[in-house]
Amino acid sequence: MPIRLIFFASFLAVLAAACQPPKEETNNRETVMIIEDPHSYAKPEESVITHLDWHAEVNFDSTYITGKASLSIENSENATQLVLDIKDLDIRKVTIGKEDEKEAEYTIGDRDSIMGSPLEVKITPDTRTVNVYYTTSKNAEALQWLSPAQTSDKKFPFLFTQSEAILARTWIPIQDSPGIRFSYTADVKVPANLLALMSARNPQEKNEKGEYHFKMETPIPAYLLALAVGDLEFAAISDRTGVYAEPSVIDTAEYEFAELEEMVSAAEDLYGEYQWGRYDLLVLPSSFPFGGMENPRLTFATPTILAGDRSLTSLVAHELAHSWSGNLVTNATWNDFWLNEGFTVYFEHRIMEKLYGRDYSEMLASIAAEDLQSEISSMTSEGHENDTKLKLDLKGRNPDDGVSSIAYDKGYLFLRYLEEHAGREKFDAFIKGYFSRNAFKGMTTDEFIEQLDEHLLTEGRINIGKVKIDEWIFEPGLPNDAPMPKSDRFAHVDSQVKKFMDGIPPAKLDTAKWSSHEWLHFVRSIPDTVNMEQLEELDSAFGFTSTGNSEVLAAWLVQSIKHNYKAASDRTEEFLIHTGRRKFLEPIYAAMMKQKNGRARALEIYEKARPNYHFVSTNTIDKMLGWKIETTLNQ
Template identity: 55%
Template sequence: MKISLISKLPLFLAAGVLSIACQSKKETAPETPMTSAPAKATDIHSNADPKEARVKHLHWKAAVDFDEQVIRATATWEIEASADADLITFDTKGLTIEKIQTDTDTTAEYRLSEPDAILGQALAVLIQPTTKSVTIQYRTNPGAEALQWLSAQQTAGKKQPFLFTQSQAILARSWVPCQDSPGIRFTYDAEVTVPPALLALMSASNPETRNKTGVYTFEMKQPIPSYLLALAVGDLSFKSISPRSGIYAESSIVGKAAWEFADLEKMIAGAEELYGPYQWERYDVLVLPPSFPFGGMENPRLTFATPTILSGDRSLTSLIAHELAHSWSGNLVTNATWNDFWLNEGFTVYFETRIMEKLYGRDYAEMLASLSLQELKEEIKSLSDAEHPADTKLKLNLASRNPDDGVTAIAYNKGYFFLRTIEEQNGRDKFDQFVKDYFTQNAFKVMTTEAFIPFIRDYYQKQYNITLNDSLFEEWIFGEGLPISCAQPQSTRFDAVDAAMTQWKAGQKIEPLVTSWTTHEWLHFINHLPDSLTPAQLKDVDALGHFTASGNAEILSAWGVIAIRDQYTPAYAKIEDFLIHTGRRKFLMPLYSEFIKSEEGKKLALAIYAKARPNYHFVAVNSLDKLLGRS
């Protein structure tokens, strides 16, 4: 890439400082002791230096080219610079920079650092303290990590191509030059041109129908971090759920999706009753093609969701409750760095569970909590067996690592049980008031673990005269594994499943007992099957639950692990089809991991992966390449 020659000495000096700063960020960051004073967090996963100059608002004008699989765009950033600023630094990865200007039309000098496998390239632009805007003309790379380009055949409708983005954690820099840190917020507006047959959507105000020009405009008035930037383009339709919520999906499944999410408005209203007003105006859901690597992504105003939750019985809608809860936890109050990821996800799982309890009752929520605890224990064992016990702490140290490594059940479920412990030890009413005030007082701000601890301590001391002891934080936040103080969810419906399991193990028929079981009860049953099953037992339990024939992704994934473990070959064809046509990493990793435990299984896994890999997003491929030895 051509590097602009920079003649001014200050920028050479600044670039040198930048280089040193980038190197220091890759060193192992010492853990901050619990007793230290809160400080502004340094984000080791961004090259930006917001103390010198930071972005405030983005004007984005883009054209989406499906033939070349690139986006050609101009990003004009309104900025705020310190009194002695001489440069502003952006994060980029794989972008071709064509021209940069400051303010109206002044050609700017700039420098790109050497590429880093994780961080990409720092883009340092020469400015003055009085500079108000930086305009960057650029195009993306066909292999941009955040972008997934799908052919028509990879969609539900099979007629039009599809594009969607996944910016979390640090992939926004691969499609927009930005200060790619969760600690830096900005507002934005956009004009996006797409083929006229397609509809464009963003994490902003959105159209409900396509127009003849293919030109769409967007506005996000509330400040967001870069990981919440989102774009989707496809043959999409919209169905309204309520005056402030609705469903986008491909035309062939939008009706099914709208039926599945019929309780969406009830969820929003229930969430508001718990923890305060929804502050993003609309809440819509976009159901993406199967290659989407996550269950959901909490893009403001437009949650991205996997089609694997379309179970046909509304049993998996807790995922939507989770993404809705992010409208408070994460989107409203955001982890300052990815080392503090648990602050986003722990609060969100807690909030999600409370929404589900409010709508469907305590026992339903306790089933969800029980499954979360089972998942958490398995994650802790897996990380400990893999010699990564430090990753079982809530406060992470991801120096020199991809922040995606922190996306585990630890942040989600250990974070949830930590907060539930405080609730149970000191009273739900007190905790509810704390959470409501936590969101209100920190709205549109960031939070670190080191700032959270004195915040909750001071709150409980001043409001309730309750002292939260050091041991609570040491065990849960800075300690490895699962503290003995962890709550134990109690579900009468799961008690009934356990009783049926005992009868089944004794050889008794239990068919009449299972007729009313939901997805959660079947998952609990599968999770508590014996460590090994005979061929006869496998056939019997498959006939009991119709697992191999199931269209429920949660059940099929859990059953698939058992089937692979015990070499139940009648399920292999269904598992292969599932792996090829499902991109959700939560399901892919356990199935491939189980296959590779044997030499024969590894051969089969690699053969399946060769067929499936083109259908997966970078996020899934990045994890699976490492798992299968292709990195």
């Protein structure tokens, strides 16, 4: 059921920070501005959260969080209820009032498999605080509880959350829409030998009691709520940047991310001041399902980017860029997800270009373009052509379905197209103004188009036209004149692949000083005509099966499966069991499924690996392998 954000004049100032309206409707009394979010039950036109005060205890024995969420709210003059999003929370009681709490009447609606349930609390227009006492469930999809054996140091348990897209509601009762922003404080109790961190002001060392206080003064949407608890240490990179990791990983992480400050400064030079205070990074255990998550003040990162040579840190540039695109200016709904990711990929490439040069950033852009074209082809052949549009319609679907190369890389190419037509100087001015004008607000696709027309096309006298803009945003696939990155360094790699296939031994190929991206392109470019002897030669010369570079390894394992290169079989199983990053899991399991008897092998490995994966990954791989069907048939 969609939410309607109707901003009444009596509390317009509060709600203005929560959402950027796409349209206005005028009657004799007031201006009404409406946004619909099909993935939230909340009714902020009636009552909206402005602040969360969270008190919680983390229990590793029971794998529960017991919490009290005190919600400060603003109401319309006719408000009768506060509607929150919850999913599989055990609600103990609900009260109204800050100091003198009184029991409140509430109901929990029917459970939807994607959206969970509405928690409807009876209020009056004068209600200012609603308190929800609750416990998370074993099914809390945001929470990943790890045993000591599943961590790097294997001494203490670990917990981390992943709230994007709509999983915050599985660990905190909240209005779980990206268009609603609120500040928060938190008091969290954890075992005394562990450190707790959140997307807020963070401690840099453990305390004896295991009691931690957090504060996030800047309003954020619910998907940016984050918590991690584990045996963690901190290393400073600069006065405002640093890294957290397990003790055995901290030195590696400190080396790998030594350029954090340079990245932040480069980003500021491009598009304005960093507005979140500190920028720290947390290296999580290997089950983390993404490359990174842009939680404000504390990016969560996968250990798979610890390549030992700082070659995979473009991911950090991406998460840093989210401090402007996403965290600062946020997609109003998940149908507008491309506004977060397209801008972020564009910004990421600009940061990398500023730090390492155009030829380096063009390698990254070329890899992204390859992935995009492959995904468009796959989606189209499977009958999902509409999902190749930038503006999506995900009503009734999991918003995670929109997490594809379309939002990221088609979005990037669209912005690159605009830059090439407007000129970099004018386009940079537009983006800088866009972040400044819309800071701490939601943004819809329609509103973006209006601002694009007003602040770039009209002011700059740039003749692109509505038809072309609509083709990029509302039509499937790529326009015929979409810019395609070209990398001279990749052209050299291609020449070396050809020489190898023509019979030149690997040792005589010109691979000196290749970056990870060139090696990745080399492995991806191995043609289908390669034979077993040639694969053995490559592996012997370059050590692909044993490499510690996860990007190159994952691509090599896909090639190994495709060509039945059994020397990599054990490494494939090991990698799948100990890596939870969905980006790597999907293509490897998909390659298995295409092979004779491959599904049986995939299921055999998945049964061992699945307990190490976060819900975000299992939700995808379960469907790919038919896991529920298979397990039901075997019972």
